[in-house]
Each structure stands twice: as structure tokens, then as C-alpha cells.
Amino acid sequence: MVKLGDKLGNILVKSGLITQEQLGKALALQQGTTKRIGELLIELGLVTELDITIALSKQLGIPYVTASSGLLAPPKDEGLETLVPAEFASQHLVMPLSRNANSLTVACVHPHDLILIDNLSRLTGCEINPVVTTKADLEQAIAKFYEQATFQDVIDKSYELAEEGSAAAKEEVLNLDQLKEAAEEAPVVRLVDMIIRQAIRDRASDIHIEPFQDKLVLRYRIDGVLYEIPPPARHLHAAIVSRVKILSKLDIAEKRLPQDGSFTLSLEGNRVDLRIATTPTIYGEKLVIRLLRRNPELLDVAQVGFDPKELEMFRKAIQEPYGLILMTGPTGSGKTTTLYAALNEINSPKRNILTIEDPVEYRLDGINQVQVKTAIGLTFARALRAFLRQDPDVIMVGEIRDLETAEICVQAALTGHLVFSTVHTNDAPSAVTRLIDIGVPAYLISSTLSLVVAQRLIRRLCQQCREPYEPLPAVREQFRVDDLLYRAKGCEECGKTGYRGRVGVYEVLLLTRELQDLVAKSAPAHVLKDAAVKGGLVTLWQSGLRKVRAGLTSLEELASVVVLDHG
DSSP: OOOOOSOHHHHHHHTTSSOHHHHHHHHHHHTTSOOOHHHHHHHTTSSOHHHHHHHHHHHHTOOBOOGGGTTTOOOSSSSHHHHSOHHHHHHHTEEEEEEETTEEEEEESOTTOHHHHHHHHHHHTSEEEEEEOOHHHHHHHHHHHHHHHHHHHHHHHHHHHHHHSOGGGSTTOOOHHHHHHHHTSHHHHHHHHHHHHHHHHTTEEEEEEEEOSSOEEEEEEETTEEEEEOOOOGGGHHHHHHHHHHHTTOOTTOOSSOEEEEEEEEETTEEEEEEEEEEEETTEEEEEEEEEEOOGGGGOGGGTTOOHHHHHHHHHHHTSSSEEEEEEOSTTSSHHHHHHHHHHHHOOTTOOEEEEESSOOSOOTTOEEEEOBGGGTBOHHHHHHHHTTSOOSEEEESOOOSHHHHHHHHHHHHTTOEEEEEEOOSSHHHHHHHHHHTTOOHHHHHHHEEEEEEEEEEEEEOTTTOEEEOOOHHHHHHHTOOSOEEEOOOOTTTTTSSEEEEEEEEEEEEOOHHHHHHHHTTOOHHHHHHHHHHTTOOOHHHHHHHHHHTTSSOHHHHHHHSOOOOO
């Protein structure tokens, strides 16, 4: 039962947050309005929402909780979402946290609202024990909790649909008209919508929908790792694929050949681009949906993860009027994002920038972007030759795949253009020898190549639950690390994985005069690397160790992604 203590304003005065004069002014403004005194004090800029929450906690003698504490994440298997429906929770800013027999603990913003507490008791049939939290934290918690509950509800209902729905919703239907009918049925539309929106909220980069003989598998790739999600009913596979094909303007009747498409949706004010790829398997079409968020932070070179010294080197190189800059690393290592960040940094009305990509992943204002279309002969090399007749200042080539493309890139850099591209090698020095191996003369490489950046993406430790530990002496000696490191634990905030988000590790190789001479002599990669390390090169492993020591990632994560330096 809630018991009122001292008045809220007096508690704030006693706490030193406001003066008696400021309280009097707020009380005067309150006359003739329905606003609470706390709301007015926040509007006047005298206190914060958290100040009011803590004061309410003192006034009523009840706990206050925050999102960072993890206490606003109730268990999902106790039926709490049906006890207090989502509509009631959103309208009254109240959320159930736990139930013990006939006692229900709820988080709310206005715990002194006795009418609300009474209505909640009547609704649930329980004695209500309120705790107080901020409006911002509670709104976020309600959205997350009920969205997950709704997602599971939609998945559960998909099995009912498979058993009870129309024939058009079932897998055995092959007729084109029936496929369209199934794809546009409300339950299927909602199911596909929820699968995509849940993936976005879970920060997934890809959605995999995979048919097998007697089941459907649904997986999200989060921070580079695939996780299985409760799947829809197997019988809905054809309807789900058809729905996605309709959205991305693909041929729903064609199931024998791979297809690629795309569409865009808006979620909570943010636009997300979705790239669709289908592949025929023996059990039906496998569907992969790539989610590309239009996040301005991704296009800021200061935010991609460079250390200060490497960031300075990178920024200086991309501001040069000509030269060849290469990004290298495996697929999914963030090369394209770093390239886009570089183009975004140097983009201005004074520069003519053209790109040829396969595919175009982000659309950048003021930059002329071209999509490779091999079916009609529009290759990297053909587009490059056309670019050179377009009065370019800067050219970006999505990937150097063959000698012809490499030669045109080098010639463009040699004739006064700044050229960006990518290759696939394990480290920065190997990118140099890669160009030599495909046939580019070493003397041309030494004359044009100005910078090579090798990179990887490693998972970032969840800052809410990471735990400190002392590594064993043998580990400290082998990896040359400190006495105190951090490792993954797992909490609600990170989905029990211990990691949340990813950060880049970089090896930035600046082609000095000494290295240019070695390149001109076709020196092997290990010779180039030894010389670069002596000149101050920070290797991928060393860059990663810096982030381990800073508590951004774990030693285990680094070792799983980056090869340990020897010697």
C-alpha cells in the first residue's frame, strides 16, 4: 500500500535541488492547471526526471529502478503480458515486473495515483506493490517487453493458421493466384512484418529463413553471429517467401532460379533498406534479408573505431588530390562502411565523386553511384572506363577482382585522381602483393599506392554486464596483457550473449619512401610487414589488444577473429 510522506516539493528543497523561492514560483504557476509539481519543475529546467523519480521514492518509501539496473526486464514466460495488457500498460505508463502469489510488483511513473493503483488491482486481482521509474525508461521497457510478447504470439498463431487457415496459406499450393492470395492474407502480412521489425529491434544485420523437410528455421545474425529464433509453421514457407517477393518486386512464380531485390521501410522514424536474396534448395527457397540502417554515425570516420594516430593518418591520406587507397579484409569486416565514411568526409560541391558498386549499399547525397549489372555488360572495368570521361576527382570501385579493373584503377591514380577500392587479403602488406600477383607492374604500384587499411569487426562487450577478472600468468605472458581484463557475462540488455554491438580493429599501412622502394622491387609480404612494423605499424592484433585493455572487448573475442602476431 502506498503511503504519502513529506510533500514532494519539500523533499526537493531539503535535498538541495531547488530553493524555497523556486518552489514557490512553481506552485504559483501550478494554480489553474492540472500539471503535477514535478512536471512544472522539469519544464522550468530546475530538476531532471531522475531527480523527481528519486524524490518520489523517498516520499512514498518505495524503491526506484532504472533501465541500466536490468530490473525493467520482466520474465517473458510468466504470463505477465496477459495479466496487464499492452494497451493498458502504454496508456497508463505501468508495467508488471514480477508476481508472487497474490502480490504483483509493477513499475510506474505516478505511484501516488491511487485511482490507477486501485484500477490495476481490480484488473489483475492482485495486491499492487509499485516501484517508481522515469517515463523515458518505462516507455522503452514497455515497448521492448510487449513487442517481444507480441512477436511470440504471432509465431504461435502461425501454427494455428497452418492448421486452420485457407488453402492458399499452405505449402502445397503452387498456383500463382493462390500464392498472391496467401501472401496478402492479413496473418501472413503481419507475420512477415513482425519478423522484420523484431530483427531490426534486435540489431540484426541479416534474417535467414530456411526450409527443411519437416520444419522452417528462422535465424538472425546479430553482431556477426547467427542465432536461432522461434520459427513460424513450416506450412507457411511459400506464403512468407511470396510476401517478401511482392514487397521487393520479384517474380513470385519463379522458384528455380536465384533472385535479388530490395525495398525500404520506416521504423520509428528511421529508414531501413532491405536487400533480398533467394536461393532454390531441395526443400524450397532459402531467403536471406540484409538490413541496412541509414545511421549517420556509420558514415563518420571518427566513429568507425580508428585509434587517434591511425585516424590522423587516414584523414590525411583521403584529403590528398590523387593516389590509390585500398581497404582489405574478409567479407563482412566493415570495408564498405569505412569507404563510405571516407567518401562522406571528403564529399563537397567542389569534388566530382563517382562510385561503381555491387551492390550499392548506402545512398549518399551528392555522389554519383552506379550499380554493376553484369547481365548487360556493365562491369567494374567498363564503368571505370566511362568514369574517366566524366571529369572525375574521386573514384570508388567496390572491389578489384581482375587485372583489367586493377590496371584502370592504377592508371586513374597515376593521372591525378583519388581512387578507393577493396581487395581480399589477411593483412595490409598482403594487399600490395595481391596486386602484383594479378599482374599489375610493381613499379606502378609503388608510384600510386598511398595507403592500405586492413580491418576486422570484433564484438563489443556489453557495458552493463561485463565482468572483470585476473588472467592467468601464462595468459598474461603469452598475450602481453594487463593484470585486469574484462570478459562476457550476459544479461537482458545484450540478450544473454555478453556482447552488444561491434567495433573495428585496424592496421593502417602508410606507404613511406622505404616501403615504396621495397614494393618496386616486388618484395614479399613478410618483408614489407617487417619493415612496416619497424617503422611503427600497429598490426591488427596490436590494435585489438588496445581495445581489450580498454575493456571494449574480450581477449577470447579478439583471438577468435584476429591471428596472433608472432615474434
